[in-house]
Amino acid sequence: MVITRITIYQKRKLELDIETLRKEMIQIGMIEGLASKRTIKISKNLDRSIAKYQSLRKLKLQFYSETGSHLL
Structure with a gap:
């Protein structure tokens, strides 16, 4: 598995x-x-962004635990 390095900028942009x-x-x-269409559309986009953030965070934590590195 190839681990891509997540920059502080990318993480912060996703948080924003x-x-x-x-x-x-x-x-x-x-x-x-x-229940409006616009609210639901935004909610779905928000869900996708949160899932991406959690996925990246999980990948980062997994990488650190496998390499024995410490979190910054």
Whole structure:
């Protein structure tokens, strides 16, 4: 398995994307309702971003545990 190095910039960008989507989903949900098409679309995008973040984090933790390296 090839491990790609996740830069601090990439991690931070994903965190900011998640926060932006979360805020947007709340705002649209309050205006249009939780069942609106726009709210659901944003929610799905948010879910995908969170899953990607968790996957990258899991991969990073797995790499560190296999190599015996310490987390920064």
